[in-house]
Amino acid sequence: MDNISQNEKLSTIVKALDSKRAEDIRIIEIGDLTIVADYFVIANGTSSTQTKALAEEVEFKMSQLGIEPNRTEGYQGATWVVLDYGDIIVHVFYKETRDHYNLERLWSDGKDIDVKQFLPDEPQD
Template sequence: MPDTLTQKQKLEIIVKALDSKKAEDIKVIKVGDLTIIADYFVIADGTSSTQTKALADEAEYKMQENGVTPNRVQGNNGSNWVIIDYGDIVVHVFSKDQREFYNLERLWRDGEDVDISEWVK
């Protein structure tokens, strides 16, 4: 199935999937003007390695339901940081301490915060 979803639709699917599994502090940062890595970073954290994996699995599952498969997934197996690379969107799911340590929000502070309030409960 061709990738027919818009970036906004993909972001909405990912954010809603993370929110449905109780991800903490979900952020979407538009970084396309700053890097060729991706157009958007989605960042969230879980309260345990089990939840971190469940969050990543749910985001990947919901995207696959919509015909979108990741280019790469790194860091499963009880990891404290899972990266799901969709090319234009990269999803980072951290444990809380790993998120604080890497502080991607600070690294990418010149990026534009995306309003996701309509997608989260």
């Protein structure tokens, strides 16, 4: 299972977040800016319970692919859960915490990747 492409990983992460109704899912390509990772995936929940559920769903779906995080942080307070998959780091925030830290602004030199390519077409209401 170790031959899973970054696109497959990103797709799995985004779909997991979307399935649990994550808000404002963003993918930022940061590989040219840092050796930390190639991508950040950022999303938020509207409660600490949802935030934790979002992170758990990502972990569950990735482990079904045989991929476990190198590190996880933040499950205790569940206001900012980090799942470190090496090349992809997932940040799941509680909404207010996300607004406060504003990673998107900190990493604004990164390249925004269109999340829609990883989601099934949904009817617009």
